[in-house]
Amino acid sequence: MLEALRDRLSSETVLRSDEPLARRTTLGVGGRARWYAEPSSVDDLLLLSREAAGAGLPVFYLGRGSNLLVMDGPIEVLVIRLNHPCWRRVEVLPDGLLRTGAGVRLRELCGEALRRGLAGLEFLEGIPGTVGGALRMNAGAMGGWMFEVVESVRVLNGDGGERLLKREELHYGYRHCRELREACALEAVLRAPGRAEAQNIREVLHRYQEHRHATQPKEPSAGCIFKNPEGDSAGRVIDRLGLKGTRVGDAEVSSVHGNFIINRGGATGTEVVGLVRRVRDEVWKQSRVELEPEVLLLGANWEDLL
Ligand SMILES: Cc1cc2nc3c(=O)[nH]c(=O)nc-3n(C[C@H](O)[C@H](O)[C@H](O)COP(=O)(O)OP(=O)(O)OC[C@H]3O[C@@H](n4cnc5c(N)ncnc54)[C@H](O)[C@@H]3O)c2cc1C
Structure with missing residues (x-):
């Protein structure tokens, strides 16, 4: 269906059909x-999204x-990943500002800040x-949130229009950003709240890493x-009800952190969903708390x- 596009795309753009997705996720399912x-x-991003829209293919x-939890079986979708080097640049601007491509890993961004x-x-x-x-999810940890450090985001809308949205124009909250439910984030300008000696920054990073190692499982998961x-x-609710270790096939509630489901090796999407349902039902039955998937x-x- 998108085959005809190949001649119109740059030779550096990757386009493949029937792409396995498990290895492109941390859960591996x-x-x-x-x-x-x-x-x-x-331009190629636009071409791809327009062609998919024209063919009624979700992007x-x-x-x-x-x-992310990817379901089993072939999925009728065009998956677009901003992995080319053009999406993975970090540029340091004056006044503690950083312009970062949407494909930059958070770890790389922190390395540059350090x-x-x-x-x-x-x-x-x-x-x-x-x-x-992280923008789409308003990712957060250790008391900080992505949108606390966002100045602006450049997005590509579903209709193909590119826009620069200031933080005040974006609607974000706990684990969501409304505008990015449909649009693609291309890049963002972030403001680092302060300056410090590299050694001090390293110490904070080290403290956070230690905390994660002590509280999160090492097996594949989706957070x-x-x-x-x-x-x-x-995690506390699940732990209190003794649900750690509950298993459906190769999907298991981590014994380290009750809110993590780990892949014991060969878990399928159906098994993970089965386990999510089991935990959710049990939590509702025993404590009348309705857990919503993140x-x-x-x-x-x-x-x-x-
Ligand atoms: C071990 C582990 C620990 C974790 N710890 C935390 C934590 O402390 N805090 C936290 O908040 N999360 C945590 N997570 C969850 C996850 O890492 C974050 O939500 C992260 O921000 C997701 O980024 P991603 O690039 O992997 O997005 P994906 O999982 O690939 O996608 C997530 C959503 O973002 C959308 N998206 C991706 N790129 C774009 C784009 N360019 N434009 C628009 N939408 C886009 C996707 O369509 C999807 O809707 C953890 C996960 C793991 C596995």
Whole structure:
């Protein structure tokens, strides 16, 4: 269906059909995407999204796949990943500002901030995603949130228009940014809250890393499965009810952190969904708390599955 596009795309743009997605996610689960592309310019990105829209094919923007559960079986979708070097640049601007491509890994961004003595972005370091995914999810850790450090985001809308949105124009909250539900984030300007000696920044990074090592599983996962309910933590609720270790096939509730589901090796999307349902039902039955998934689904809707 998108085959005819090949001649119109730059030779650096990747376009493949029937692409396995499991290896493109941290959980390592799921089937193939009907189409997969890594555009090498805004023009190619536009061409791909327009052609997909014309063919009635949904488009999914993939980052590192670290907050994602891909369902089994072929998925009728065009997955677009901003992985070309043109999306992975970090430019240091005056006044503690950084312009970063949406494909930059948060770890790389923190490395650049460290080299420049820019402090206050350390909370992002251990989140295994890209800038694009962190904007869409308003990722947060250690008391910090992505949108606390965002000045502006350049986006490509579904209709093909490029816009620069200031933070005040964006609607964001706990694990979401409304504008990015449809649009693609191309780049962002972030403001590092302060300056510090590299050694001090390194110490903060080290402290956060130690905390993660002590509290999170090492096996493949998609991070926190559920959003925290009002006034509590989903992990604590699951732990209190003794649900750690619950298993469906190769999907298991981590014994280290109750809000992580780990892949014991051969888990399928169906097994992970089965486990999400089991935990959610049990939590509702025993404590009348309704847990909402934080992890996003590709290939199905949570509303249809829960
Ligand atoms: C071990 C582990 C620890 C984690 N710890 C944390 C944590 O402390 N805090 C936290 O908030 N999260 C955490 N996560 C979850 C995850 O890393 C974050 O949500 C991250 O921001 C997702 O980024 P990603 O690039 O992997 O996005 P993906 O998982 O690839 O995608 C997530 C969403 O972002 C969208 N998206 C991706 N790129 C773009 C783009 N360019 N434009 C528009 N939309 C886009 C996708 O379409 C999808 O809707 C953790 C995950 C793991 C596996």
